[in-house]
Amino acid sequence: MMPFVPLLVILPLGAAFCVVAMAQVNWMRRLTAPLAIAAVLANLVISAMLLGFGDIRFFVGGWGPESAIGIELVCDGLSKLMAVTINLVALVAFVFAVPYMRRFTKVWLFDSLLLLMIGAMNGVVLAGDLFNLFVFLEIAAIASYALVAFGCEAEELEAAFKYMVLGTVGSAFILLGVTIIYSLTGQLNMAMVHSLLGKVGPGGPAVLLAAALLLSGLALKAAMVPFHAWLPDAHPSAPAPISAMLSGVLIKASGVYVMARIVFNVLGASDRLAVILMAMGTLSMLIGVLLAVGQWDIKRLLAYHSISQMGYVVLAIGAAAQVASRPSPDMALAGLCLFGGLFHLFNHAMFKSLLFLSSGSIEQQTGTRELKKMGGLARRMKVTSFCCRVGALSISGVPPFNGFFSKLIIIVALVLAGHEVLAALAVFVALVTLISFIKVQRYALEGAAADDRAANAVEAPVLMQAAMVVLAVICIVSGLAIVPLGEHVLGPAADALLGAGRLLSTGGAP
Amino acid sequence: MSTGIYILAFAVLLAGLYAIVAKKNIVKIIVGLLAVDYALNLMLVLVGYRTGGTPPILVEGQTPAKLAAAAVDPLPQAMVLTSIVIGLGLTALMVALGIRLYERYGTFDTNRIRRLRG
Amino acid sequence: MSEGMTPIVKNAARLVSGFIAVFGIYIALTGHISPGGGFAGGVILAAAAVLIVLAFGRAAAERIFTPSQCHLWDAAGAGLFLAVAVIGYFSGGFFVNFIGHISKGQVGKLFSGGTILVSNLFILIKVAAGLVGAFLALSAFRRMGADAAGGAIEGGQTA
Numbered sequence: 001m002m003p004f005v006p007l008l009v010i011l012p013l014g015a016a017f018c019v020v021a022m023a024q025v026n027w028m029r030r031l032t033a034p035l036a037i038a039a040v041l042a043n044l045v046i047s048a049m050l051l052g053f054g055d056i057r058f059f060v061g062g063w064g065p066e067s068a069i070g071i072e073l074v075c076d077g078l079s080k081l082m083a084v085t086i087n088l089v090a091l092v093a094f095v096f097a098v099p100y101m102r103r104f105t106k107v108w109l110f111d112s113l114l115l116l117m118i119g120a121m122n123g124v125v126l127a128g129d130l131f132n133l134f135v136f137l138e139i140a141a142i143a144s145y146a147l148v149a150f151g152c153e154a155e156e157l158e159a160a161f162k163y164m165v166l167g168t169v170g171s172a173f174i175l176l177g178v179t180i181i182y183s184l185t186g187q188l189n190m191a192m193v194h195s196l197l198g199k200v201g202p203g204g205p206a207v208l209l210a211a212a213l214l215l216s217g218l219a220l221k222a223a224m225v226p227f228h229a230w231l232p233d234a235h236p237s238a239p240a241p242i243s244a245m246l247s248g249v250l251i252k253a254s255g256v257y258v259m260a261r262i263v264f265n266v267l268g269a270s271d272r273l274a275v276i277l278m279a280m281g282t283l284s285m286l287i288g289v290l291l292a293v294g295q296w297d298i299k300r301l302l303a304y305h306s307i308s309q310m311g312y313v314v315l316a317i318g319a320a321a322q323v324a325s326r327p328s329p330d331m332a333l334a335g336l337c338l339f340g341g342l343f344h345l346f347n348h349a350m351f352k353s354l355l356f357l358s359s360g361s362i363e364q365q366t367g368t369r370e371l372k373k374m375g376g377l378a379r380r381m382k383v384t385s386f387c388c389r390v391g392a393l394s395i396s397g398v399p400p401f402n403g404f405f406s407k408l409i410i411i412v413a414l415v416l417a418g419h420e421v422l423a424a425l426a427v428f429v430a431l432v433t434l435i436s437f438i439k440v441q442r443y444a445l446e447g448a449a450a451d452d453r454a455a456n457a458v459e460a461p462v463l464m465q466a467a468m469v470v471l472a473v474i475c476i477v478s479g480l481a482i483v484p485l486g487e488h489v490l491g492p493a494a495d496a497l498l499g500a501g502r503l504l505s506t507g508g509a510p
Numbered sequence: 511m512s513t514g515i516y517i518l519a520f521a522v523l524l525a526g527l528y529a530i531v532a533k534k535n536i537v538k539i540i541v542g543l544l545a546v547d548y549a550l551n552l553m554l555v556l557v558g559y560r561t562g563g564t565p566p567i568l569v570e571g572q573t574p575a576k577l578a579a580a581a582v583d584p585l586p587q588a589m590v591l592t593s594i595v596i597g598l599g600l601t602a603l604m605v606a607l608g609i610r611l612y613e614r615y616g617t618f619d620t621n622r623i624r625r626l627r628g
Numbered sequence: 629m630s631e632g633m634t635p636i637v638k639n640a641a642r643l644v645s646g647f648i649a650v651f652g653i654y655i656a657l658t659g660h661i662s663p664g665g666g667f668a669g670g671v672i673l674a675a676a677a678v679l680i681v682l683a684f685g686r687a688a689a690e691r692i693f694t695p696s697q698c699h700l701w702d703a704a705g706a707g708l709f710l711a712v713a714v715i716g717y718f719s720g721g722f723f724v725n726f727i728g729h730i731s732k733g734q735v736g737k738l739f740s741g742g743t744i745l746v747s748n749l750f751i752l753i754k755v756a757a758g759l760v761g762a763f764l765a766l767s768a769f770r771r772m773g774a775d776a777a778g779g780a781i782e783g784g785q786t787a
Contacts, residue, residue, distance in 0.1 A: 158623050
């Protein structure tokens with residue numbers, strides 16, 4: 001199974017290069033979309049197959065485990081969960097994009113950029129050393145800046161420029177943090193850094209500076225609240241499949257995943273870091289949802305909700321770090337917090353992508369994103385509105401959809417860990433989320449059509465419907481199938497974070 | 511001596527950050543981002559410096575062990591090479607975005623490029 | 629309006645750009661025994677092409693290398709680099725230096741060090757093609773503002 005691990009990165013990258021080459025020959029241009037979809041489908045199959053095997057460490061170039069100077073790809077439980085999420089959302093977004101992107105020219109550029117982004121995100125979750133993590137992070141980020149500006153309208157360019165400036169500053173902070181860690185320990189491999197930092201001492205001023213820089217940069221990538229300013233502009237302006245990819249996987253793979261890796265597996269969970277994570281998570285939850293309620297642009301509303309839901313996940317991860325850093329840590333409780341957080345991460349990828357895709361379908365058919373100009377779509381666009389309702393119910397945490405279970409686990413874990421106030425805030429945020437999605441339902445799907453075009457809207461093309469239905473089915477099923485999901489996928493993921501150094505230590509089994 | 515260069519590199523970083531935060535012209539913001547990139551690359555190379563070290567290239571009549579003892583650290587140099595290439599890609603994209611923004615809005619002033627609110 | 633710059637610049641560019649290109653290829657191919665390598669060589673080779681575009685104007689330069697060709701060479705360089713890495717699969721692992729298994733590197737010799745030389749060559753092609761393509765794309769935008777000072781500055785933009 002080991003040789004298949006780099007394929008997760010090679011296949012999308014190779015397909016991206018092939019797409020660029022094929023698009024220069026006129027008769028091959030139509031084949032670029034099937035090639036891209038085939039590559040992502042193969043990726044998804046490989047990442048699903050990898051779920052069954054244990055932890056895998058792959059050394060690139062044969063620079064084996066004795067000398068930790070080579071590039072290492074680590075595929076443990078958390079990587080597998082993220083890989084499955086990324087490839088699933090990517091496949092669905094690509095299928096949705098085939099009819100949606102017909103309004104743009106040079107669609108082959110879109111295909112190759114999106115493939116680069118997918119390959120880079122797979123690289124981020126597989127990277128075993130800090131600098132390769134940074135490189136893949138940057139590749140994904142640059143591809144996403146270009147994709148946000150794809151339509152070249154005035155607002156898209158402005159949003160892309162703002163996103164680019166903020167994202168580059170965030171990446172600069174991350175690189176500075178990696179530099180400081182390298183100068184302290186002389187190593188880049190995450191496992192070796194963890195063992196060396198344990199000797200230097202977790203509270204040393206240089207390590208604190210590196211931790212602060214890394215967390216700031218990653219909070220910017222994950223759109224946590226003091227650093228969220230780019231997200232409400234960038235996500236609505238992008239084309240709908242890109243919004244789904246950005247909100248659904250990019251802020252997770254390049255923000256929350258890297259934060260969790262660094263806090264648990266590199267720096268070691270400590271109380272200080274945990275408090276910072278919990279504070280950022282709580283602020284993001286509250287401010288995201290309060291700003292979301294007043295929005296009238298459907299995609300901007302969804303973007304603000306992304307901030308709020310990511311706050312949930314970061315809060316859960318912070319609570320787990322805090323529990324794990326107590327003098328007598330209750331690992332089962334930390335595991336529960338992580339379980340809730342990671343399950344919510346997967347669920348959010350599913351229902352947020354579903355919501356963005358359905359809003360894209362609404363936008364294509366009615367020509368507007370303003371809630372006040374839509375209306376009565378439930379009668380005319382049945383599949384889209386069904387999927388939109390499933391997504392809205394999932395994000396609001398209504399049983400039996402998946403959002404309910406993950407939010408429940410997070411709230412229960414917070415209460416058990418002794419943070420009743422935060423649990424109450426989480427419940428309040430869930431209520432306000434429900435309110436804002438009732439507003440979306442009322443204005444977009446129910447009621448009378450406010451506009452001519454909304455009155456004549458027909459259903460979206462078949463491929464778009466298929467993409468949305470797949471995500472809706474997953475939303476329903478993953479809530480009900482929580483026990484097998486938890487045992488095989490989420491349990492190993494939480495273990496990978498908490499058993500810090502168990503796999504990644506040099507003494508571990510190859 | 512190397513402490514002084516670190517301080518200089520940090521000063522360039524701060525100057526770049528000031529340009530990004532305080533300037534209103536898009537071209538100046540781009541230049542600030544470039545300054546931040548170059549300062550980071552400089553700091554990364556400086557990490558590997560060893561006083562009186564030789565370049566990490568194996569020449570005739572030298573063994574790898576002697577090279578490892580006398581040369582500067584080659585790993586930061588490899589990292590910086592990658593980082594410079596990333597900076598190049600970012601620069602190209604930023605300049606292209608800046609040009610297209612000028613085409614659409616007719617100005618480089620960020621006070622007037624403000625259609626997205628809320 | 630005349631295309632490109634004055635005849636002095638054009639003749640100088642004709643003479644010099646070949647040397648610049650050779651220098652860039654030299655730096656890329658000796659990347660494993662001296663500083664430089666694929667990226668630096670690719671940038672210098674791209675600089676030679678950019679010199680041609682600046683001296684002769686964009687329309688004339690496009691007769692020699694079009695953006696479509698740049699895309700093709702770019703993708704080919706990157707794809708071949710990836711192919712070299714994947715071929716390593718069959719003799720050890722991903723990115724293994726499979727030529728190095730056959731003949732170990734010797735200090736200072738050009739044809740040693742295995743796949744490093746080949747990888748540098750492909751990176752040279754990719755970076756040069758990519759940079760020239762980016763430059764051609766950026767120079768295709770309309771000129772900023774009206775003609776300055778009434779002079780005919782270098783031409784070569786699309787309408």
